Amino acid sequence: MIRAKRKMDHIKLFTLLGDGPLTAGFEDVRFMHNCLPDLDSQNIKLSTNIANIKLSNPLLINAITGGADVLAADNQMLAEVAAVTGCAMAVGSQYGSVIRKEGIMSFEVVRKYNPKGIIFANLSADAKSDIVEKAIEMIAADGLQLHLNVAQELVMPEGDRNFCGYLHNIELICAKAQVPVIVKETGCGMTREQVRQLLNCGVTAIDVGGAGGTNFLAIEAARRQDSGYNEMLGWGIQTALSILEARTITAGNSCSGLIASGGIRSALDMAKALALGADAVGMAGNILLKIKLEGVSSAVQQITKMLELLRNIMLLTGCKSIADFRNTPLLFSGILFEHITCRGYNLPAISNQR
Ligand SMILES: Cc1cc2nc3c(=O)[nH]c(=O)nc-3n(C[C@H](O)[C@H](O)[C@H](O)COP(=O)(O)O)c2cc1C
Numbered sequence: 245m246i247r248a249k250r251k252m253d254h255i256k257l258f259t260l261l262g263d264g265p266l267t268a269g270f271e272d273v274r275f276m277h278n279c280l281p282d283l284d285s286q287n288i289k290l291s292t293n294i295a296n297i298k299l300s301n302p303l304l305i306n307a308i309t310g311g312a313d314v315l316a317a318d319n320q321m322l323a324e325v326a327a328v329t330g331c332a333m334a335v336g337s338q339y340g341s342v343i344r345k346e347g348i349m350s351f352e353v354v355r356k357y358n359p360k361g362i363i364f365a366n367l368s369a370d371a372k373s374d375i376v377e378k379a380i381e382m383i384a385a386d387g388l389q390l391h392l393n394v395a396q397e398l399v400m401p402e403g404d405r406n407f408c409g410y411l412h413n414i415e416l417i418c419a420k421a422q423v424p425v426i427v428k429e430t431g432c433g434m435t436r437e438q439v440r441q442l443l444n445c446g447v448t449a450i451d452v453g454g455a456g457g458t459n460f461l462a463i464e465a466a467r468r469q470d471s472g473y474n475e476m477l478g479w480g481i482q483t484a485l486s487i488l489e490a491r492t493i494t495a496g497n498s499c500s501g502l503i504a505s506g507g508i509r510s511a512l513d514m515a516k517a518l519a520l521g522a523d524a525v526g527m528a529g530n531i532l533l534k535i536k537l538e539g540v541s542s543a544v545q546q547i548t549k550m551l552e553l554l555r556n557i558m559l560l561t562g563c564k565s566i567a568d569f570r571n572t573p574l575l576f577s578g579i580l581f582e583h584i585t586c587r588g589y590n591l592p593a594i595s596n597q598r
Pocket of ligand 1: 254255258306307308309335336337366389390391428429430431453456457458505506507508526527528529530532
């Protein structure tokens with residue numbers, strides 16, 4: 245029950261705390277308007293591929309919840325939103341349910357209300373490979389997310405302190421898993437060095453899970469009511485920066501995919517993440533908030549509007565597919581500009597000829 249209680253506390257504190265203190269970094273990315281797009285908006289394709297799975301649009305409802313019967317209602321609503329919008333969806337961590345057989349129904353409900361959708365299972369990246377199969381079976385998952393949350397664990401009083409052996413464990417899981425494996429961060433981002441290590445282990449797709457959105461360090465600090473952790477709340481690599489890091493590795497790897505998540509809050513954020521090099525974007529916090537405060541139909545409207553605006557932005561940059569969109573010229577400023585310089589990237593190549 246400790247895990248289930250923690251999941252409930254996370255939702256409660258998340259709604260109180262909101263995003264930040266970092267931004268996701270998208271304010272430092274600008275598009276170049278194309279006044280002669282020569283496109284019909286009906287012919288603009290939002291379909292994309294992630295982990296060798298075809299998606300009708302590039303928006304993933306990212307991992308949030310499950311693990312106690314009382315959480316089934318939230319997962320049912322999220323599944324309904326995913327079914328209507330055609331978005332892929334990931335469930336929250338299934339570890340407690342697989343090990344203790346608690347709250348299984350709160351996950352099964354996701355497949356029940358979205359029988360034909362793309363659904364991802366979710367476990368910690370240190371989960372033993374024998375439980376992976378059970379998590380996948382529980383929801384007939386199309387893929388498996390393994391989450392990394394080292395910084396969060398360090399703030400949790402009951403959290404792990406030993407993080408040895410993760411890469412080896414991920415490699416074992418990838419070798420056995422019957423579905424594509426996605427490794428995701430949960431709000432601190434990834435650098436190109438770790439992305440390369442993960443792909444070398446057999447991981448199919450990466451979700452950079454950058455800083456600037458839901459902040460689990462803040463949530464855990466609030467849960468233990470200890471303001472001593474406050475100076476660490478800006479830790480992590482902002483999502484926009486982390487996409488640039490990851491794309492240098494995934495772009496040259498034809499069988500991998502890149503998901504951008506962490507602080508995607510608008511159609512413009514989504515568009516910038518895709519233009520920076522992501523194949524799809526994940527949103528968790530704002531969709532959860534929408535269903536909690538206004539229900540399923542408002543969340544559906546929100547996503548429908550975001551996808552319509554994405555289509556408009558693609559038209560305004562003269563791009564008819566997500567693949568084209570990754571080559572649209574961009575302008576960089578602020579921290580993103582500094583990041584490109586400090587990490588030795590080729591600025592004209594990133595901004596113009598990608
Ligand atoms: C209440 C809540 C619970 C979450 N639980 C999980 C989880 O069980 N597994 C996981 O991989 N990520 C979990 N996440 C993290 C999200 O999937 C996502 O990585 C993070 O919230 C950043 O995205 P956002 O800024 O759009 O919220 C959770 C997020 C929220 C808001």
